[in-house]
Amino acid sequence: MRAVSITKRYGSFLANDGIDLDLLPAEIHALLGENGAGKSTLVKVMYGLIQPNEGELRWMGNKIVLAGPSEARALGIGMVFQHFSLFENLTVAENVALGLAPTESFTAISERLAETARLYGLPLDPKREVWRLSVGERQRIEIVRALMQNPKLLILDEPTAVLTPQEADQLFVVLGRLKGEGRAILYISHKLDEVKRLCDTATILRGGKKVATCNPRQETAVSLARMMVGADIGEVKAASRRDVSVPRLVIYQLSLAPDDPHGTHLDRVSLEVRGGEIVGIAGVSGNGQDELFAALSGERLSPSEGAIVIDGLAAGMLGVNERRRMGAAFVPEERLGHGTAPRMKLSENALLTGHAASGMVKRGFVDKSATLAAVDRATTGFDVRKAKRDPEAVSLSGGNLQKFIVGREILREPGVLVVSQPTWGVDAGAAATIRQALIDLAGRGTAVLVVSQDLDELLEIADRTAVMFHGRLSAPLSAAEVTREKLGLLMGGAKTGEEPSVEEASHAVGA
Amino acid sequence: MPLVLERRSERSATIAIASPLIAIALTLATMAVLFAILGKNPVEALDVYFLEPLRDPYSLGEIAVKATPLVMIAIGLSLCYIANIWNIGAEGQFLVGAVAGSWLAVRTNGTDAGPWVLPAMLLLGALGGALYALIPAICKVRFGASEILTSLMLVYVANFGLDYLVRGPWRDPHGMNFPTTAEFDPVATVPTLIEGGRLHAGAIVTLLVVMAATVLLGRTIMGFEIRLVGAAPKAARFSGFNADKLTLFTFAVSGALAGLAGIIEVAGPVGHLQPDISPGYGFTAIIVAFLGRLNPVGILIAGLFLALTFIGGENAEIAIKVPLDLTKVFQGILLFYVLACDSMIIYRIRFISTLRKPAHADV
Numbered sequence: 001m002r003a004v005s006i007t008k009r010y011g012s013f014l015a016n017d018g019i020d021l022d023l024l025p026a027e028i029h030a031l032l033g034e035n036g037a038g039k040s041t042l043v044k045v046m047y048g049l050i051q052p053n054e055g056e057l058r059w060m061g062n063k064i065v066l067a068g069p070s071e072a073r074a075l076g077i078g079m080v081f082q083h084f085s086l087f088e089n090l091t092v093a094e095n096v097a098l099g100l101a102p103t104e105s106f107t108a109i110s111e112r113l114a115e116t117a118r119l120y121g122l123p124l125d126p127k128r129e130v131w132r133l134s135v136g137e138r139q140r141i142e143i144v145r146a147l148m149q150n151p152k153l154l155i156l157d158e159p160t161a162v163l164t165p166q167e168a169d170q171l172f173v174v175l176g177r178l179k180g181e182g183r184a185i186l187y188i189s190h191k192l193d194e195v196k197r198l199c200d201t202a203t204i205l206r207g208g209k210k211v212a213t214c215n216p217r218q219e220t221a222v223s224l225a226r227m228m229v230g231a232d233i234g235e236v237k238a239a240s241r242r243d244v245s246v247p248r249l250v251i252y253q254l255s256l257a258p259d260d261p262h263g264t265h266l267d268r269v270s271l272e273v274r275g276g277e278i279v280g281i282a283g284v285s286g287n288g289q290d291e292l293f294a295a296l297s298g299e300r301l302s303p304s305e306g307a308i309v310i311d312g313l314a315a316g317m318l319g320v321n322e323r324r325r326m327g328a329a330f331v332p333e334e335r336l337g338h339g340t341a342p343r344m345k346l347s348e349n350a351l352l353t354g355h356a357a358s359g360m361v362k363r364g365f366v367d368k369s370a371t372l373a374a375v376d377r378a379t380t381g382f383d384v385r386k387a388k389r390d391p392e393a394v395s396l397s398g399g400n401l402q403k404f405i406v407g408r409e410i411l412r413e414p415g416v417l418v419v420s421q422p423t424w425g426v427d428a429g430a431a432a433t434i435r436q437a438l439i440d441l442a443g444r445g446t447a448v449l450v451v452s453q454d455l456d457e458l459l460e461i462a463d464r465t466a467v468m469f470h471g472r473l474s475a476p477l478s479a480a481e482v483t484r485e486k487l488g489l490l491m492g493g494a495k496t497g498e499e500p501s502v503e504e505a506s507h508a509v510g511a
Numbered sequence: 512m513p514l515v516l517e518r519r520s521e522r523s524a525t526i527a528i529a530s531p532l533i534a535i536a537l538t539l540a541t542m543a544v545l546f547a548i549l550g551k552n553p554v555e556a557l558d559v560y561f562l563e564p565l566r567d568p569y570s571l572g573e574i575a576v577k578a579t580p581l582v583m584i585a586i587g588l589s590l591c592y593i594a595n596i597w598n599i600g601a602e603g604q605f606l607v608g609a610v611a612g613s614w615l616a617v618r619t620n621g622t623d624a625g626p627w628v629l630p631a632m633l634l635l636g637a638l639g640g641a642l643y644a645l646i647p648a649i650c651k652v653r654f655g656a657s658e659i660l661t662s663l664m665l666v667y668v669a670n671f672g673l674d675y676l677v678r679g680p681w682r683d684p685h686g687m688n689f690p691t692t693a694e695f696d697p698v699a700t701v702p703t704l705i706e707g708g709r710l711h712a713g714a715i716v717t718l719l720v721v722m723a724a725t726v727l728l729g730r731t732i733m734g735f736e737i738r739l740v741g742a743a744p745k746a747a748r749f750s751g752f753n754a755d756k757l758t759l760f761t762f763a764v765s766g767a768l769a770g771l772a773g774i775i776e777v778a779g780p781v782g783h784l785q786p787d788i789s790p791g792y793g794f795t796a797i798i799v800a801f802l803g804r805l806n807p808v809g810i811l812i813a814g815l816f817l818a819l820t821f822i823g824g825e826n827a828e829i830a831i832k833v834p835l836d837l838t839k840v841f842q843g844i845l846l847f848y849v850l851a852c853d854s855m856i857i858y859r860i861r862f863i864s865t866l867r868k869p870a871h872a873d874v
Contacts (some may be wrong), residue, residue, distance in 0.1 A: 209527045299748050321751035332749060341743035351735060353749045
């Protein structure tokens with residue numbers, strides 16, 4: 001497959017600007033770039049999902065025009081998306097059958113599915129319903145579904161974003177095998193060590209343009225990062241030796257049934273976060289992190305008062321604003337629709353979390369100047385780039401909006417901060433700003449709890465890290481003892497032998 | 512060449528303002544065609560409908576009289592609609608408000624009750640409307656019943672209840688068997704503003720309601736809550752707002768305003784309780800709310816415009832002999848076009864080429 005000077009415009013925005021790409025058989029080709037660099041646009045063009053404005057695709061030397069994904073599949077191009085398109089209530093085999101031509105009988109499909117899965121060492125039970133499966137298993141369905149069409153080119157969009165390190169290793173074995181069979185693989189990622197390990201060639205995009213094509217094994221992680229970002233990224237500096245004080249956030253034996261049928265049951269979660277400390281919660285998404293966040297923020301109430309203790313006061317049955325008045329602040333994972341109202345102005349989004357405890361409301365009336373002042377403080381303090389003083393939240397880029405949201409909460413100088421996926425889908429510069437802000441906040445005595453899927457992030461900033469698996473929380477590992485491997489094992493459900501220390505947590509509840 | 516609706520990256524501010532105007536223009540064009548089919552001269556018919564009332568001082572007063580309940584109801588409905596809560600039963604709340612207030616007028620009729628009667632009637636009317644509106648709200652909050660259906664169905668219940676009262680217990684004994692109560696006493700009547708005209712103090716109440724709604728939505732935390740629950744429910748929960756409470760609140764407020772409009776209509780222009788006190792104000796107010804962009808001032812303008820169609824329709828019935836029902840047809844077409852044009856604020860129409868070649872130009 002060859003892409004020749006592909007250009008795609010959205011209005012006046014150039015998503016792809018004359019990009020050339022050559023994909024060869026028996027080669028794993030990495031497509032590297034930050035969010036918004038144009039990676040997704042390019043692969044959508046190559047999979048027939050969108051049409052380029054200029055440029056052409058060549059398949060085995062012949063010019064082709066793809067009217068849609070079905071034509072791409074017919075030629076032998078398969079794709080595994082980052083976001084799975086699976087029906088939760090159907091079985092594995094039913095899901096696969098839905099994506100294939102209706103000429104084959106269901107039994108034949110099931111057999112071929114089992115055969116393909118066995119052949120590539122991707123264990124799958126065709127009769128299982130998808131909602132029972134882990135994220136890694138769901139991804140296997142997508143991969144097997146793509147392989148059953150015997151593709152000559154397989155495109156994978158950030159496949160390891162949702163996997164544990166061990167699952168990722170298994171995936172790499174499969175990819176190595178596919179390469180050995182002479183297939184071409186286009187591997188999209190922004191994880192540099194993975195690319196260095198796995199890929200033969202790397203093409204780097206920045207701002208819609210191709211920056212370079214190189215051999216990643218001859219580059220260093222730093223040089224690759226420099227090409228991706230276009231500048232050196234500031235290292236995050238740990239505040240020198242923070243003083244850890246009393247427990248400011250205590251979760252004690254919290255059990256909670258999910259409110260949606262496919263949710264996760266929280267099972268006796270216990271943890272304490274002391275002032276001046278950053279505690280991380282790792283885990284593959286869907287293991288109860290969302291439920292835990294809702295319970296901590298007060299969007300869902302706990303069964304007992306003492307299940308959640310903020311600064312010594314039982315808060316388990318208090319609402320989100322009462323907890324904010326106690327000095328807690330929360331940053332949810334979903335930026336648009338949860339953390340902010342997309343179509344409302346930033347000043348109104350400042351009011352969204354500030355109306356209860358930040359003096360923005362006087363006798364029922366909104367103090368507009370106070371909300372605007374909060375926007376201005378977040379803008380200057382966190383370098384939020386925006387077109388005008390008070391735009392709609394949706395018009396900001398992901399990184400800038402995230403800086404605004406994190407800034408909005410940190411500027412309240414909370415005693416307890418719970419933040420979920422602080423740098424998910426955020427460019428490297430913004431991620432560094434946000435991590436630094438969290439470290440500085442802990443340095444000022446705040447208890448910070450970070451829920452993240454990004455192990456590198458947790459290894460970088462967390463003093464202790466616990467892992468969530470099937471609604472249970474492991475005992476936290478201190479920064480000295482934590483390794484990727486240990487976390488990876490816990491994320492896959494391995495037992496450590498030591499249960500969360502109940503003793504330790506029970507001290508603080510008496511307060 | 513199939514058409515697709517494509518989401519715009521940002522709301523189009525131009526279309527947000529232009530949409531009601533485009534909708535009105537399209538409605539007028541459709542009406543012209545309709546008149547032509549009916550064998551009338553479209554230009555003359557539209558003139559009778561829309562311009563003649565504006566040249567006649569009496570009609571101008573009548574427009575204000577008709578706009579009074581329309582705007583008052585529509586303001587209440589707009590609070591619901593902004594919060595994504597669908598009260599379709601304002602007509603029923605209007606009738607129940609009229610009945611609740613009239614109860615006192617009927618009880619005190621012919622006695623020497625003092626000037627406290629009218630304020631008490633207005634209070635009862637608002638209370639009646641609010642309580643009646645809380646029925647669908649409670650059903651939604653407690654049992655998850657669709658408020659669209661329950662509030663709409665309660666309109667018919669109210670209609671029959673009113674019918675029963677004026678034909679039965681409350682019928683005027685000296686009324687020659689007509690289904691109506693006795694004419695209200697002066698202390699139970701809303702005073703007129705101009706000697707001899709029909710324009711009454713209710714118009715001032717409506718203006719106050721418009722101002723109050725402007726302040727509520729634009730300046731208060733309550734208004735923010737209403738807008739946030741409608742715009743992003745999950746963010747509203749994160750903000751600590753309770754959607755159930757808000758459902759009850761907006762239903763109660765819109766019911767109270769509809770009930771207030773009902774009792775003002777009965778104690779004002781009508782002067783007694785009778786079955787046909789509303790030419791569908793509660794339903795027309797839905798159109799007013801949307802045509803007015805769910806904005807209090809916009810609703811005031813839209814209410815005057817819709818009132819014009821009522822008066823124009825009456826004129827046209829006499830002058831060019833078209834059925835009065837044409838007014839309802841007109842209002843229905845208008846709502847249709849308003850909603851269609853509104854979708855252009857967030858979406859744009861695009862033609863998709865089925866030809867197998869890359870599109871080189873942005874459409």
